[in-house]
Amino acid sequence: MKIIVAIKQVPVRDSVLQVDASGKWIRESELSFEVNEPDAYALEEALQLKERYGGEVIALCAGPARVSQAIREALAKGADRAIHVESDDLGAADSLGIARLLASAIRSEQPDLVLTGLQSDDLGYGQTGVIMAELLGFPHSTIIMQVEAAGSSVRVKRELENGWFQWMELPLPAVLTIQSGISKLRYATLMGIKKARTKEVKRLSAAELGGLAAPVLSVEKVYLPQKTKETQMLDGTPAEAAAALVEKLRFEARVL
Amino acid sequence: MLNAAGTPWMPRGGGFLLDATAPGQVFTPEDFSEEHRAIARTTDEFWRNEVEPHLEAIQRQEPGAAVSVLRKSAELGLTAVLVPDRYGGMELDLASAMIVAERVARDGSYAAWHGAHSGIGTIPILLFGTEEQKQTYLPRLVSGELVGAYCLSESHAGSDALAARTRATLNAEGTHYLLNGQKMRITNGGAAGLFTVFAKIDGEQFTAFLVERGYPGLSTGAEEKKMGIKGSSTTAVYFDNVPVPVSNVLGEIGRGHVVAFNILNLGRLKLGPFAVGGAKQTLGDSLRYAKERHAFGKAIGEFGLIQHKLAEMAIRLFAAEAISYRVTGDVQLRLAGFSWDKPGAAATMMKALEEFAAECSFVKVFASEMLDYVVDEGVQIHGGYGYHQDYAVERAYRDSRINRIFEGTNEINRLLAAGILLKRSRRGQLELVEAVKKLESEIGAGKIPGEPDPVARSKKIFLLCLGVAYRRFKDTLDQEQEVLAGLSGLAMGAYAMESVTLRAARMKSAGEMARVFVQDGMAQMENTARGILAACLEGEPLRATAGVLHRFAEVELVNTIELRRRIASRLLDAGKYVVD
Numbered sequence: 085m086k087i088i089v090a091i092k093q094v095p096v097r098d099s100v101l102q103v104d105a106s107g108k109w110i111r112e113s114e115l116s117f118e119v120n121e122p123d124a125y126a127l128e129e130a131l132q133l134k135e136r137y138g139g140e141v142i143a144l145c146a147g148p149a150r151v152s153q154a155i156r157e158a159l160a161k162g163a164d165r166a167i168h169v170e171s172d173d174l175g176a177a178d179s180l181g182i183a184r185l186l187a188s189a190i191r192s193e194q195p196d197l198v199l200t201g202l203q204s205d206d207l208g209y210g211q212t213g214v215i216m217a218e219l220l221g222f223p224h225s226t227i228i229m230q231v232e233a234a235g236s237s238v239r240v241k242r243e244l245e246n247g248w249f250q251w252m253e254l255p256l257p258a259v260l261t262i263q264s265g266i267s268k269l270r271y272a273t274l275m276g277i278k279k280a281r282t283k284e285v286k287r288l289s290a291a292e293l294g295g296l297a298a299p300v301l302s303v304e305k306v307y308l309p310q311k312t313k314e315t316q317m318l319d320g321t322p323a324e325a326a327a328a329l330v331e332k333l334r335f336e337a338r339v340l
Numbered sequence: 341m342l343n344a345a346g347t348p349w350m351p352r353g354g355g356f357l358l359d360a361t362a363p364g365q366v367f368t369p370e371d372f373s374e375e376h377r378a379i380a381r382t383t384d385e386f387w388r389n390e391v392e393p394h395l396e397a398i399q400r401q402e403p404g405a406a407v408s409v410l411r412k413s414a415e416l417g418l419t420a421v422l423v424p425d426r427y428g429g430m431e432l433d434l435a436s437a438m439i440v441a442e443r444v445a446r447d448g449s450y451a452a453w454h455g456a457h458s459g460i461g462t463i464p465i466l467l468f469g470t471e472e473q474k475q476t477y478l479p480r481l482v483s484g485e486l487v488g489a490y491c492l493s494e495s496h497a498g499s500d501a502l503a504a505r506t507r508a509t510l511n512a513e514g515t516h517y518l519l520n521g522q523k524m525r526i527t528n529g530g531a532a533g534l535f536t537v538f539a540k541i542d543g544e545q546f547t548a549f550l551v552e553r554g555y556p557g558l559s560t561g562a563e564e565k566k567m568g569i570k571g572s573s574t575t576a577v578y579f580d581n582v583p584v585p586v587s588n589v590l591g592e593i594g595r596g597h598v599v600a601f602n603i604l605n606l607g608r609l610k611l612g613p614f615a616v617g618g619a620k621q622t623l624g625d626s627l628r629y630a631k632e633r634h635a636f637g638k639a640i641g642e643f644g645l646i647q648h649k650l651a652e653m654a655i656r657l658f659a660a661e662a663i664s665y666r667v668t669g670d671v672q673l674r675l676a677g678f679s680w681d682k683p684g685a686a687a688t689m690m691k692a693l694e695e696f697a698a699e700c701s702f703v704k705v706f707a708s709e710m711l712d713y714v715v716d717e718g719v720q721i722h723g724g725y726g727y728h729q730d731y732a733v734e735r736a737y738r739d740s741r742i743n744r745i746f747e748g749t750n751e752i753n754r755l756l757a758a759g760i761l762l763k764r765s766r767r768g769q770l771e772l773v774e775a776v777k778k779l780e781s782e783i784g785a786g787k788i789p790g791e792p793d794p795v796a797r798s799k800k801i802f803l804l805c806l807g808v809a810y811r812r813f814k815d816t817l818d819q820e821q822e823v824l825a826g827l828s829g830l831a832m833g834a835y836a837m838e839s840v841t842l843r844a845a846r847m848k849s850a851g852e853m854a855r856v857f858v859q860d861g862m863a864q865m866e867n868t869a870r871g872i873l874a875a876c877l878e879g880e881p882l883r884a885t886a887g888v889l890h891r892f893a894e895v896e897l898v899n900t901i902e903l904r905r906r907i908a909s910r911l912l913d914a915g916k917y918v919v920d
Contacts, residue, residue, distance in 0.1 A: 100914060114920070118381075156378055271385060274417030274430040274440075277378045 085139035085233060087130045088193060089163070090186055090200040090216070091123040093147055093154040097205065101308070108303050109175055119154045122201025126262040128269050129231055130199050131162045137233050140164045142193065146185055148172045152285070159280035160272035166283070167193075171290040178299040183215035188293035190220060195257055197238065202227050202261040210261070217259035224259040225252060229266045351670040353695040354761050354770045356835055357799050363845040367669020369661055370846060372435070379436050383443035386416055391450055398449050399571040399735075401563060406453045406571065407487060407531050414484030418444065419458040423466055424680040427478035431680065438613045438668050445617030448739025449571030455614060456527035456572075457481070459607055461488020464536045464548065467686040468591040468599050473550060477534060489532035491523035491551075491577050492600055499752050502546055502597060506539040506579060516583040517541065517549065519557075522576055529560050529575030537579070538596050545594035549584045557582040568738030605693040607747045608704035609671075612664025615707035615743055619657045619714040622736045624916045626650060626721045631912060633723075640721070644901070647908035649717040654911055655853045656710040658919055662839040663706060667699045698764075701757035702832040705750045708743035715740040755821060758828040762817070776807035789891045794858050795841050797892045798834040801865050804889060805830060805872045812876035826872045833865045848920045852907055856900045866893035 095101070095115045104111045119127075130141045143158035145151045146169035155166045169185050190198060198220070203210035210226075217224030230241035234253065242250040243263055254260075272280075290296045316332075318325040334340045349365065372380070390412045391398075397405035413419055421437040423429020430436070445451035462481045465473055480486040497503040506521025519539055526535075535551045535558075551558060561576035591599045627650060630641030640646050674692035679685065693700065718733040719726035726733050744750045765772035779800055782790055791797050809823050818824065837858050844854035869889050877885055911917065 153374060153377065156374055157381070160378060160382075271416050272378060272382050273415070274379060274382065274421065274432065274436075277375055277382065278430060278432065280378075281375070 085133060085137050085197060086142070086193070086195045087133060087139060087197045087199060088142045088144050088190055088195045089123070089127045089130045089158070090144045090190075090198065090213070091127060091154055091158060092120040092201070092204050092206075092212075093117045093145065093151045094120045094204055094206040097121075103306055103308065107305055107307075109306060112175075117150060117153065119157055120201055120204045120206075122203060122205075122262060122264045124201075124269055125264050125266055126199040126201050126260075127158055127161060127163065128267050129228075129262050130197075131270065132267065133197070133231060133233065134162075139196070142167060142195070144186060144189060145169070146171060146182060146189075147174055155285060156277075156280050157272050159283045159285075160276040161270055162276065164283065166285045168285055168287050169290065169293060170287055171296060173296065176299060176302070177296055178301040179209050179211035179215055180301075181297045181299055183212050183219055184297060185290055185293045186212070187216045187219040189288055190216070197256060198222065198259040200259070200261055202263055213259055213261035220257075220259065222257050222259050223254045224261070225254055226261045227263050228260045229263050231260065351673055351696075352769070354698055354764050354772075354831075356699075356838060357761070357802060357831060358771060358775050360796070361838065361842060363842045366662075366666045366839060366842045367435070367672070368665055368843045368846070370843070371665075371669070372439070376435055376439055379432070380439050380443060382416060383418060383440050386413060386418060387443055387446060391444070391447065395447055395450070395571075398447075398453075401571060401573070406450065406573070407484075409450065410453055410457060410487065411484035413444070413454065414482065419454070419484060420462065420478075420482040421458070423462065423478060423482055426680075427466075427474055428482040429478070434672055434675070435665070435668050438610065438664065441610050442613035442617040442620075445614040446621040447571075448569040448618060448736070448742075451614055451618070452527055452569050452572035455610065456490065457484075457488045459610060460490035460603055461528060461532070461534070461536070463606060464490070464590060464599055464603055465550065467602065467690060468548070469550075470587075472587065473590065477550065481534065486533035487528050487531045489526050489528040489535050489577075490603075491526050491535050491537040493523060493525050494521070495524045499749055501538070501600060504538055504540060504546065506537070507543050508539040508541045508547065508549065508584070510541070510586075511583070514586070516585055517589070519549065519551065519579040519582040519584055522578045524576050525564065525574055526560075526577050528573050529577055530563060530573035535577060536590060536599075537577075538600060539579075541593060546596040547593050548590040548596045548599040550588040550590050551579075551582060551584050555582050555584065566742075568735070568741055570738075602690045602694070604748060605690075605697050605700045608700040608753065609664070609667055609693070609696075611743060611747050612660060612667070612703040612707040615711040615740075616657060616661050616664060618736060618740065619653070619660070619711050620917045622714050622718040622733055623650070623653050623657060623911075625732055625736075626653065626718045627911055627915055627917075629722055629725075631915065641908070641912045644905065646721055647905050647912075648901075649721055650911055651853075651856070651904035651907035653714045653717055654907060654917055654919070655857050656713055657917060658843075658850065658853050659836050659840045659857055660703075660707040660710040662843040663699070663836055664703050666839045666843075667696050667703055670696055670699070698757040698760040698831070699835065701748075701753040701760070701828075702835055704747055705753050705757075706832060706836055708740075708750060711740045711743055751821075751825065754825040754828040754832075757831065758824040759818060761827075761831060772803070772806060776803050776810075779803045780807060783888055788888055789894060794862055794895050795834070795838045797894075798830075798837055798862060798865055801869050801889060801892050802827065802830040802834055804885070804892065805869050808876045808885060809872055820875075823872055823875055826868050829868050830865055830872075833861050833868070837861045849910065850919050852903045853919070855898050856903050856907075859895050859898060859900055862893050862895050866890065869893075 096118045099115050102111045134141050141163045143163040143166040145155050155168055159166055167189050169189055200213040225240050227243040228240045229243050232239045237253050237255045239253050244250055318328045390409055394405055394409055417430045418440050420429035421432050421440050425431045444454045465477050481488050492501050494504050508517040508519050510517055533553045537549045537551045540546050557580040559578045564574045630646055631639050633640045671692045715737040719737050722731055722733050725731050764770040789797050813820050840854045840857050844850040873885050
C-alpha cells in the first residue's frame with residue numbers, strides 16, 4: 085500500500101503568542117514549531133498500516149525552510165521518503181490554495197491512500213483534507229479512529245457524536261482525515277534520526293505545482309481573548325463581608 | 341576550521357589564555373544542527389512521557405521503577421549515544437551525548453541512574469575493553485539488560501583514589517583473580533549487573549576488573565542515606581574471594597589509574613550539561629512561581645530584588661552552557677575525521693579529551709557552583725514554600741549539593757586545572773613563560789592596561805599573578821594550594837567571560853547578559869588576584885603591582901541593575917529560560 089501523509093507544522097502548544105504588526109497573524113520569529121498533533125496521529129496510522137500490509141509511507145509537507153524539521157521527524161519515525169513543497173508565503177493562503185498545491189504533488193505519486201489530521205492546531209479549519217480529496221477526485225472520510233485494509237478498499241471507523249461510531253467502506257484510492265489520540269505515538273529514536281540522514285526529500289516549488297492561487301478566504305484580524313473576569317476580595321468580619329456581598333449582588337449584579 | 345584571518349586554526353588546551361578567539365570559532369547551542377535539535381526533542385518527549393510520571397516512584401526507590409525507565413531510554417538509544425553501531429550503539433557525536441545528558445538531568449536522582457550507567461558504567465569498556473569484552477558486555481549495557489556501575493571510592497579513599505585497599509590475587513591455576521575488599525558510595529550499586537572495579541593486584545598493581553553481579557562472593561549493602569538524590573541507588577559493594585576470570589582485566593595490569601583518570605575528563609565535561617539541565621528546570625519553576633505568587637498587590641516577579649535573582653540565575657546558566665558546549669566543540673574539532681573503525685580510535689578520543697583536561701575541570705567546577713547558586717536562589721524566590729517538600733525546588737536544592745563533591749571535588753579540580761596548565765607550559769605545549777615575560781616588559785614600558793577589551797585584560801590578570809606567584813614560590817608553587825586554586829579561578833574566570841562574550845556576539849539580546857557577567861566577573865577576578873599578590877609580595881612592589889592589577893581590571897561601567905531588570909522581564913514573558 086502506498087500511503088501519503090500530509091503533515092503541517094504549527095507553533096508548539098505552550099507558546100506565548102503575540103499578534104504581529106499587521107494584526108492579521110501571530111509573530112512567528114520567536115516561536116518554536118512542531119508537527120500538528122492530528123497529523124502526527126495520521127503518520128502513526130500510516131506507519132502501522134505499512135507494518136501490517138507492507139508498502140511505502142511518503143511524508144508530504146508544505147511551507148518554508150523551517151518545515152524541514154517536521155519532515156525529518158516524519159522520516160526519523162519511519163516514513164520512507166518525503167516531499168517538501170517549498171513556499172514562504174503560505175501564511176496568507178487559504179485551505180483551497182494549500183489543498184491545490186498538495187493535491188498537485190500527490191497526483192503524480194498515484195498513492196493508494198492519503199492520510200492527514202482532521203484539523204490543524206493553529207487555524208483549525210478542518211478543510212484541507214476534504215478539499216484535497218475533492219480536487220483529486222478521491223472519496224474521503226473524516227474523523228477516522230481505525231483503518232483496516234480490505235483488498236481494493238478500506239474499512240474505517242468514524243467518530244460521531246455522543247460516543248457513537250460509524251463503520252464504513254471506501255474504495256481506494258481514498259483520503260482519510262485522522263482523529264487525535266487514537267493510538268500511542270512512536271518516538272523518533274536516535275537510530276531513526278540517524279537513518280533519516282540518507283532518506284530522499286524531493287523539493288518542489290509552488291510554481292512547479294501550478295502556483296499558489298489568490299485566496300478566496302482571508303483573515304481580517306486576530307486578537308487575544310479579552311479577559312473580562314475580575315475578582316474582588318471583600319474585607320471585614322464574616323458578617324460585614326456577607327453584607328457587602330448582598331449589596332453587590334443586589335445593586336451591581338442585580339441578581340437578588 | 342579557519343580563524344578570523346582565514347588561516348587554519350585548531351584549538352589547544354589552555355590556548356584561550358594566549359590566543360585570541362573569534363565568535364565563529366566557538367561551538368554554542370545556537371550552532372546545533374537540525375539533527376541535534378531532533379535528538380533534543382526526542383529526549384524532551386521521553387522525559388515528559390516516561391520519566392516525569394515516575395519521578396515519585398523513583399524518589400521512593402520503588403523496586404524496578406528507575407531501571408524500567410532506564411531500559412525505556414535504552415530503546416530510544418539514549419543510553420549509548422557515543423557507542424559504535426556494531427555494539428548496538430548510536431555512534432553519534434559528542435555534542436549529541438551532551439544534548440541528551442542535559443535533558444535527562446532535570447531530576448537529580450534519575451540523572452544519577454542514567455549518567456552512571458551510560459557514563460562511568462559503559463565508557464571504560466568502550467575505551468579500554470578488548471574486542472571480546474566489548475562484544476560480551478557493550479550490547480547488554482546498551483540495551484539496558486545490564487545496568488553499569490563503577491567502583492573506585494572506598495571508605496578511606498575518595499579523592500585519594502589510588503590509596504584503595506581492595507586486593508586481587510591470582511589463583512593457583514592462573515585462571516582467576518580473587519577480589520577481596522569493599523567499595524563505598526557506588527552509584528547504581530543496588531541494581532547494577534556489571535561493575536568496573538579497581539583493585540590492587542597483590543596490594544600493589546592498581547588494576548581495573550569487569551565484575552558481574554552473579555560472581556560468587558559479591559554482595560551489595562543497604563541503600564546509603566543521603567542528603568539528596570535520594571531516588572538514586574548508592575550502596576557499598578563487598579568482595580569476598582570473588583573469582584574474576586583473567587580475561588576480565590580491563591586495560592593493562594598495573595595501569596588502572598589510566599582507566600580511572602581518562603574516564604574523568606568526559607565525566608567532568610558531562611557534568612556541565614547535567615547541571616545546565618537541572619538549572620533550567622529550577623529557573624523555569626522559579627519563573628512560574630514569581631509570576632503566580634502575589635505580594636503587596638502584585639506578582640513578586642515585578643519586584644527588583646526577585647528580578648535580580650532571576651536574571652543572575654539565567655546569566656550564570658548561560659555562561660555554564662557557553663563553556664560546556666565550547667569545550668565540546670573544541671574536542672570535536674580535534675576529532676575531525678574520527679571513526680570508531682580506525683585503529684587506535686579509543687586512544688584518539690581520549691587524547692582529544694585530555695587536550696582539554698583543564699577546561700573539563702573548569703566546566704565541572706563552574707557548572708556545579710552555578711547549579712548550587714540557582715537552586716539556592718530558587719528556594720529564596722519560593723520563600724517559605726521553597727522550604728517545603730511539596731515544592732520541587734526543595735528537592736533540587738538538596739540534589740544539587742553532590743555535584744561539587746563527585747567527579748573530583750571542586751577543590752581537587754581547581755588544583756588539577758592549575759597543575760595541568762603549568763605542566764603544559766613546562767612541556768612546551770603552552771607558552772605561558774613567554775607570555776608572562778612579554779606582559780612584564782609591557783608593564784615595564786608603561787603600556788597599561790594596553791588593551792581596551794576587558795576579556796583580553798582578564799587573561800593579563802592571570803599572567804600577572806602567575807608571574808608573581810612563580811617568582812615567589814618557584815618549584816614549590818604546587819604546594820601552595822590557596823595560590824594554585826586562585827590561579828585556577830582566574831583562568832576559569834577568563835575562560836567563562838570569553839566564552840560568554842563570544843557566544844553573545846552572535847545573538848540578538850544576550851549581549852546584555854554578557855555585559856553584566858563581565859562587569860561582575862572582573863571585580864571578582866580583581867579580588868582573587870589581590871589575594872594572590874598579597875601572598876607573594878609586600879611593601880612597594882605589592883602596592884605597585886596592585887595598581888597595575890587595578891588598571892587591568894577596569895571596566896566601562898554599565899547599569900547592571902537596569903540590565904538585570906530587562907533580562908528578567910524577558911524571562912518572565914517567556915515563562916522559561918530562553919535566550920536569543
